[in-house]
Amino acid sequence: MPNEQLVKEIKALVSKVIKIPEDKIDPNVNLFTDLGVDSLLGVEIFAALDKKYRIDVPEEKLRNINTLNDVIALVEELLSKSP
């Protein structure tokens, strides 16, 4: 079960970066093909996550991230591994 506070924070952060209101972001919708997020904005999201949570997102993980839920799952996974 995802941490609700974390989900809220990530949603707010993604919304701020991609400039789409939080209530318009369906967590299962593809950010790139459905919401028009380009690859550079995708990197902006990870740069912002990197700063906020001090997580090092492995390069090979980037290509598997498509939805907000993917982002949340990845952050949770990386946070659980961080010391």
Place this chain on the structure above:
Amino acid sequence: MINQDTSSYWRKLLKLDRPIPSNVLDKYKPWQRFLRSLFYAAVNAPLHFYCPTKVYGLENLPEKPPYIIAASHGSAMDYVCVAWAMAKRREELYSLTTKLYYDNPWTRFWIKVAANAIRIDTEEDFSPALSAAAQILRAGKAVYINPEGFRTMDGKLLPFRPGVGVLAVETGVPLVPVYISETWKILPMGRIFPRPHPVSVSFGKPVKMEPYIEKKKRVQAYDVYKEVTEELKKRIMALKESLC
């Protein structure tokens, strides 16, 4: 200050803070260089008579590498036209190719001979490709890029991918806009033998990165990358219009 975060994140993805790998440039044997000179000698006659090729603005090339050649894309012969136009300076130019072509011995042979090709690991994710290009630039060479990503089917420029802006701004290397006319008519997708048709290869003045690097300190890095990409597109469009 999200702009600084993005810039440093990109530097990490491009591996700009790591030492340059010693094997970044494929080492060419003398016979491969000889074959390359034979290849370009062989295309000399077709590019004079079969597809008569005019070259404009070659003096706009920076005196020495590193620089990025950002060329419009109409067909598989684009790189050959540009490298042929650059004459001896083609030796400083490297291109990137996916494993699809590089791992096939027949195509690898030709793309290495003709295009100084460097293998990249993936066909889908752009960051390894940009990182490979960044290492070539850091090694003091030039990189050939098609910012549209795909070939035009009708001569109209396609949307430019902003990765070229990231690469130029983060490495600080000038972007040389190049317009190649009508190769889409000569060798469209699926055609093996070229049709006879004139070609023009037009080199524009380099887009220098210093003003953009300064600007990146004040505004979002994302906007600066986009702006560089837009400026490049404008310059290539201007080269196209100047040929009409």
